[in-house]
Amino acid sequence: MWEYSDKVRELFLNPKNVGVLEGANAIGEVGSLSCGDALKLFLKIENNRIVDATFQTFGCASAIASSSILTEMLKGKTVEEALTISNKEIAGALNGLPKEKMHCSVMGQEALEAAIRNWRGEPAATQEQGGEIVCKCFGVTKALIVKAIKKNNLSTVEEITNFTKAGGACGECKEKIQAILKEIAGRAPGGVITDLRIKPAQNLANPLPLTNIQRMQKIMSVLEEIVRPRLKQDGGDIELVDINGKTVTVALRGTCSSCHASKLTVEGLVQSTLREQVEPDLIVKENM
Numbered sequence: 001m002w003e004y005s006d007k008v009r010e011l012f013l014n015p016k017n018v019g020v021l022e023g024a025n026a027i028g029e030v031g032s033l034s035c036g037d038a039l040k041l042f043l044k045i046e047n048n049r050i051v052d053a054t055f056q057t058f059g060c061a062s063a064i065a066s067s068s069i070l071t072e073m074l075k076g077k078t079v080e081e082a083l084t085i086s087n088k089e090i091a092g093a094l095n096g097l098p099k100e101k102m103h104c105s106v107m108g109q110e111a112l113e114a115a116i117r118n119w120r121g122e123p124a125a126t127q128e129q130g131g132e133i134v135c136k137c138f139g140v141t142k143a144l145i146v147k148a149i150k151k152n153n154l155s156t157v158e159e160i161t162n163f164t165k166a167g168g169a170c171g172e173c174k175e176k177i178q179a180i181l182k183e184i185a186g187r188a189p190g191g192v193i194t195d196l197r198i199k200p201a202q203n204l205a206n207p208l209p210l211t212n213i214q215r216m217q218k219i220m221s222v223l224e225e226i227v228r229p230r231l232k233q234d235g236g237d238i239e240l241v242d243i244n245g246k247t248v249t250v251a252l253r254g255t256c257s258s259c260h261a262s263k264l265t266v267e268g269l270v271q272s273t274l275r276e277q278v279e280p281d282l283i284v285k286e287n288m
Contacts, residue, residue: 003098004061004062004065004098005094005095005096005097006095007065007069007093007094007095008061008062008065008094008095008097009061009065010065011064011065011068011069011094012061012064012065012226012230013226013229013230015064015065015067015068016068016071016072017053017054017055017068017071017072018054018055018056018068019054019056020042020054020056021042021043021044021052021053021054023044024042024043024044024052024054025043025044025045025119026042026043026044026045026115026116026118026119027040027041027042027043027115027118028040028041028043028110028111028112028113028114028115028116028117028118029041029111029114030107030110030111030114031058031059031107037057037058037059037060037063037103037104037107037165038057038058038059039055039056039057039058039059039063039067039107039108039111040055040056040057040111041053041054041055041067041070041071041108041111041112041114041115042054042055042056042115043074043115043116043119045079045119048078048079048080049076049077049078049079050074050075050076050077050078050079050082051075051076052075053070053071053074053075054071055067055068055070055071055111058268059104059107059268059272060101060104060272060273060276061226061273061276062097062098062101062104062105063104063107065094065104066090066091066094066097066104066105066107066108067108067111069090069093069094070085070090070108070111070112072093073085073089073090073093074112079116079119082112082116083112083113083116085109085112086109086151087102087105087106087108087109087151087152087163088105088152090105090108090109091105099159099162100162101162102152102162102163103162103163103164103165106148106163106164134166134173134176134177134180135164135165135166135167135168135169135173135177136172136173137168137169137170137173138164138165138166138168138169140164140165140166142180144164144166145160145164145166145177145180146180146184148160148163148164149180149181149184150184154181155181156181157174157177157178157181160177160181161177210278210279212245215243215246215278215279216243218277218278219240219243219248219274219278219282220240222273222274222277222278223238223240223250223270223274226273226277227269227270227273227274230269231252231254231269232254235254236252236253236254237252237253237254238250238251238252238253238270239251239252239253241287242287246279246281246282246283247282247283247284247285248274248282248283248284248285249284249285249286249287250266250270250284250285250286250287251286251287252266252286266284266285266286267284270284271283271284
C-alpha cells in the first residue's frame with residue numbers, strides 16, 4: 001500500500017478546478033483510458049498570461065491530485081513561466097508522491113506542453129515524432145523515455161517505470177529500456193549513469209499476507225473513507241455486496257447506477273483505489 005501525503009489525500013477527495021473550462025483557448029490531452037490514466041487540461045490565455053485552468057482526468061489518487069495542483073500552479077503565470085514547471089515541482093507541491101506514482105506528475109507536464117502547442121497553433125505531437133514505441137503495453141516511446149531520463153536523472157529501469165510506466169506490465173521491454181540507459185550513459189561525460197541493473201518488480205502487497213478478516217476490514221474502510229466521498233460528489237454512491245477471497249462485488253447507486261460509464265467507474269476508480277490501498281491483485285465486479 002502506498003503512503004500518500006495529506007496534500008494528495010486532500011486534493012483526491014476534494015479536487016479543485018474540475019471540468020470543462022468555458023472559453024478555453026488551449027487544450028492539451030495525454031494518456032488513454034486503456035492505459036489506466038488520461039488527462040485533459042483546459043487553459044484560458046489572455047495577453048500571454050494564463051488566467052484560468054481546469055482539468056478532467058481518469059486515473060488514481062495521484063493523477064487527480066497532480067492535475068488539481070497543476071491548475072493552481074498555472075494561474076497567473078505567463079506562457080513562458082508555465083513551461084518551466086517540471087514534474088518534480090508538481091510532485092513537490094504535493095509534498096511528494098510515491099515513487100511508483102511519479103508518472104502522474106509527468107503526465108501533468110505533458111498535458112501542459114500539449115496545451116501550449118495547441119494555443120500556439122502547432123501540431124500535436126505524433127507517435128512518429130516520439131519515435132519507436134518501446135513499451136507496447138502503455139504506448140511509451142523512446143523519445144519519452146529519453147526525456148524522462150535526462151530531466152529527472154534516472155539511472156535504473158525501475159526508476160524509468162515509475163516515471164513513465166514503461167515496463168510496468170508484461171516486462172518484455174525492459175531489455176530495450178536498459179539499452180537506452182546504456183546509450184545515454186555512453187554519451188554522457190564520464191558516464192554519469194552507473195546502475196543499469198534491472199531490478200525485480202517490487203511486491204506492492206503488504207510484507208505479510210492479509211488474513212481474510214484483515215482484507216475485509218481494509219476493503220470496507222477504503223470504500224467508506226475514500227471511494228464513497230468521491231462518488232457522492234457527483235450524486236452517486238456505492239454498496240459492498242460481497243467479498244469472496246480477492247474478488248469484490250459492489251453495486252453502484254444514485255447517478256452512478258444509470259451511468260453508461262459505470263464499468264469505467266468500477267474498473268477505474270473502485271478497483272484501482274482498492275488495489276492501491278489494500279492489495280494489488282484484487283478484482284472488482286459490478287453486481288448487475
